[in-house]
Amino acid sequence: MTATTPIQDLSPSDAKVELARLADLLAQANAAYHTADAPDISDADYDALKRRNAEIEAQFPDLKRADSPSEQVGAAPAEGFSKVAHAVAMLSLANAFDDADIAEFDQRIRKYLGLGVDAPLNYTAEPKIDGLSLSLRYEQGELVQAATRGDGAIGENVTANARTIDDIPQRLSGAPDILEVRGEVYMSHPDFEQLNVRQGEAGQKTFANPRNAAAGSLRQLDASITRARPLRFFAYAWGALSDPLSDTQSGAIAQLKSLGFQTNPLTALCNGTDEMIAHYREIEQRRASLGYDIDGVVYKVDDLALQGRLGFRSTTPRWAIAHKFPAELAWTRLEAIDIQVGRTGALSPVARLTPVTVGGVVVSNATLHNEDYIAGRDNKGEAIRDGKDIRVGDWVQVYRAGDVIPKVADVDMSKRPEDAVPFQMPTHCPQCGSDAVREPGDAVRRCTGGLICPAQAVEKLKHFVGRAAFDIDGLGAKQVEQFHADGWIKEPADIFTLRERYGTGMQQLKNREGWGEKSASNLFDAIDVSRQVALGRVIFALGIRHVGDAAANLLAIHYGTWEVFSTAMRRAEEGNDAWEDLLSIDGVGGVMAKSLATTFNQDAEIASIDRLVAHLDIEDAKRPDADGSPVAGKTVVFTGTLEKMTRAEAKARAEALGAKVSGSVSAKTDLLVAGPGAGSKAKKAADLGIETLDEDGWLDLIGAS
Structure with a gap:
């Protein structure tokens, strides 16, 4: 598998490896963009990466990871500002291309x-401004707080800086008592050019683009610097409200404008997709003359009552999407094909390119997915790229539309060197020399070395300390590689004995390159803090194949505690009650269940897990706040045809009320909701004496009739 293997060609094992790689790359990109204000990839590249991730998750839902880009918003707040917890999460948007x-x-x-x-x-359809998201909180008409998006839940307090922006009113007349206005801080092209001239004349750093300039200006610790920067603000949404602004999105935007906020004049109301796409085309044509950067068009369901019914996924609203502008293409030379080994042993070919600029970013690497993709075949053996294979020395077309590491889209056969030879995938692991085997039906070749393969061990440790797992400050991929090479960390449990083994006087660590007494002390303290960890994070951090972040959280909520989860996984065998209970979780399939059961029944794996858990204080899973809910803690199964709401809406409503939604009826089922056409599930529920309601009865029960 390579980073450019077509998704339809991916096997489950390939997809797992690819999702792990995407998670790491996107975490780095998020930190560079949101925290450092120094993006190292273009927006088009970032969007392409997220799109590939989402497409793989759609094809392999059981593989979705906890640190999936679809489960993350922004990046952790930077140091230097006080933190602000958003009353209403600042979510990101799903993308369309x-x-x-x-x-x-x-x-x-x-x-x-x-x-x-x-x-x-x-x-509604409006330009998607390429700037920095900001939330403004007004109480009794007074601006009391301004906060960046941060990671969606917690942002940075930039109130003093926001007060210096002319487009942001200090006081409002006629506003609700509590009003959080959300929008984008940006910089116009003329203002950006003048700022860079002034920066250059003063011998100071110039900015790469208006987005960087706006973000860097807003996030100054000295508000006087922000005041000197020409920042603008467009309002387009809201958070907490004491009273509604309107019953429609368009009406609410109009109300924000009447309160004194700048709203985008290109916002339009569209009836259906034809009008949405027509407005997209109009904005795309006017893009170059707008005087500020945009990277697409955002569509939102106008009726706020329908928005409420649609609700949210983990990090994105169901009722909105960003229609992004196309990515750019470039041609360059393929200098070499290297093989990387992932934490599951997958051998991934990576193209090493003559550096080329694509979408404003210098690219020197590209993903090549797998050996079939390189050979010009899909997973069914049919031709892709008109059957053209990829060889070292080829002139290749590169684009960044679905991955942070770009893709190789095409080959110019007229420029192929005469001595170019077909690429041969290695049959032995380049890291440990073990056989690299491609199993029938699998697109990826995998190292069989397991625990003896250093590449797998390091990648598993990197996954363990990843953002969606233990996320230990000061212990990232670079430090993991360093400590593993020195023999300090061989498995996750070793992380939690570092202070005991090397912390006395901290001499061994603080004398190392890049470390001092303060940084060493901070690392040990951060490790100690991370001992208290949520159950879902622990399950995800174990790096079990096919168990992503979303699945880990499903498992955590279902089992509640580590003891219950661990015991169930050790007992689970096909056909027994623990296995059936595992499969009853909506979102857990046979492949994931098999992977979980296999992991917890291997002596070496379970011994390593037990050594780890001995150092942890694992928090029980937090269930939805469902005080007073008649179905809190109950297991509900829906069957038949629901007529007053869709199955997806019913499931979302039940989970929001604290219920567990299962896909099958068992002795642990508390309630069956049966619509017309209910079949075997209704019969089984009757045989087991399980309470059964029709749709009206269900709506009456939850107070939604």
């Missing part, structure tokens, strides 16, 4: 809401 994606978005909305294809459904 072509007209078909928009049609699919509309179809999903209609299906979720139970609307026919001809039913009227209005959307």
Whole structure:
């Protein structure tokens, strides 16, 4: 597998490896963009990376990771500012890249809401500003707080800086008592050019683009510097409200404008996808003359009541999507093909390129997915790229539309060197020399070395300390590689004995290159803090194949405690009650269940896990706040046809009320909701004496009739 293998060619094992790689790359990109204000990839590249991640997750839902880009918003707040917990999370948007994606978005909305294809459904469409998200909190009309997005839940307090921006009112007349206005801080092209001239004349750092300039200016510890920068602000959303602004998105935006905020004049109300796409085309044509940077168009369901029904995924609203502008292409020379070994042993070919600029970013590496992709075949043996293979020395077309590491899209056969030879995938691991085997039906070749393979060990440790896992300050990928090479850390449990083994006087660590007494002390303290950890993070951190972050959280919520989860996994065998209970979790399939059971029944694996857990204080899973809910803690199964809400909406409603939604009926089922057409599940529930309600009875029970 390579980083450019077509998704349809990925086996489950390939997909797992690819998702791990994407998670690491996107975490780095998020930190560079949101925390350091120094993005190392273009927006198009970032969007392409997220798109590839989402497409793989859609094809392999059981493989979704805890640190998946689809589960993350922004990056952790930077040091130097006080932290602000957002009353309403600042979520990111799902992305679309072509007209078909928009049609699919509309179809999903209609299906979720139970609307026919001809039913009227209005959307707002507005330019997507390329700036820095900001939330402004007003109380009794006074600006009391301004905060950046941060990681979506916690941002940075930049109130003093926000007060210096002319577009941000200090006082509002006629606003709700509590109003959080959200929008984008940006810099116009003329202002950006003048700022860089002034910076250059003063011998100071110039900025790469307006987005960097705006973000860097807003996040100055000295507000006087922000005041001297020409920042602007467009309002387009809201957070906490004491009273509604309107019953529609368009009406609420109009209300924000009447309160004194700048709103984008290109915002339009569209009836259906044809009008949405037409407005996208108009904005795209006017993009170069707008005087500020945009990278797409955002569509939102206009009716706020429908937005409420649609609700949210973990990090994105169901009722909105960003239609991004196309990525750029470039041609360059393929200098070499290197093989990387992932934490599951997958051998991934990576293209080493003559550096070339793509979308404003210098690219020197590209993913090549797997050996079939290099050979010009898909996973069914059919030709891709008209059957052209990829060879060292080739002139290749590179694009960044679905991955942080770009893809090789095409080969110019007219420029192929005469001595170029077909690429041969190694049959032995380049790290440990073990056999590299490609199993039938698998697109990836995998090292069989397991625990003796240093590449797998290091990658597993990197995963363990990743952002969605233990996320230990000061212990990232670079430090893991260093400590593993020195023999300090061989498995996760070793992390938690570092102070005991090397902390006395901290001499061994603080004398190392890049370390001092303060940084060493901070690392040991951060490790101690991380001992108290949420159950879902522990499950994800173990790096079990096919168990991503979303699945880890599903497992955590279902089992509640580490003891219950661990015991169940050790007992799970095909056909027994623990196995059936595992499969009953909505979102857990046979492949994931098999992977979990296998992991917890291997002596070496379970011994390593037990050594780790001995050092941890694992927090029980937090269930939804469902005080007073009649179904809190109950297991509910839906079957048959629901007529007043879709199955997806019913599931989301039940989970929000603290219920567990299962896909099968068992003795542990508390309630079956049966619509017309209910079959074997209804019969089994009756045989087991399980309470059964029709849809009206369910709505009455939860107070939604």
